[in-house]
Amino acid sequence: MNIGWVKILGATFFELMWITGLKYAELPWEWAVTCLSIMGSSYCLITAGNTLPVGTAYSVFVGLSSIGTILVEFLGFGILPSFWQLVFMVTLIVGVIGLKLLNEQVER
Template sequence: MNVEWIKVYIAAFFEVFWVIGLKHAESFWPWTGTVIAIVISFYLMIMAGRKLPVGTVYAVFVGMGTAGTVLADIVLFGEPLQLPKILLIAVLLAGVIGLKLITDDHSEKGVES
């Protein structure tokens, strides 16, 4: 697995935390954690975008972050589990996986093989 894709996955993981933090943070430490998660998330996404196609990086980042946030809402905050919601997440993830599979990791100029 390409190290740059691992950066995208970790960035999406932290995206889930900062999105949840934006909704639930009410004091200094939760807001501090939210800001740290934002910085880590965007830093890793930007670093990966320097070597991978930016459009694909962004689509994978947002898709995984969206799916993770919806699942976190269900698991952590008691959001109702609805079949249409799960099916739509599956379609979203299928698109993200498809984009990742058809993307040439070395398609950007200046990327060494």
């Protein structure tokens, strides 16, 4: 696996942390983790662009972050996704897989 993809996964992880932090942080240390997560997400995404096409990297990042946010709300906070959220999550997953497979073909 290309290091760029690992950085995209790291950027997504940090993204989910800071999005959750913006909604639920109350204590100073929680806000500190939120701020560090913003920086970590930005760093990982920016440096992923060194080894991946920027458009592909950003599209996959946004798709994974969108899906991850819905999953965090469901698994962590019991907020059930609607039917349409599930339909569009599947659409995003298909798109992310397609972009990754297309990128592998271009690299050959």
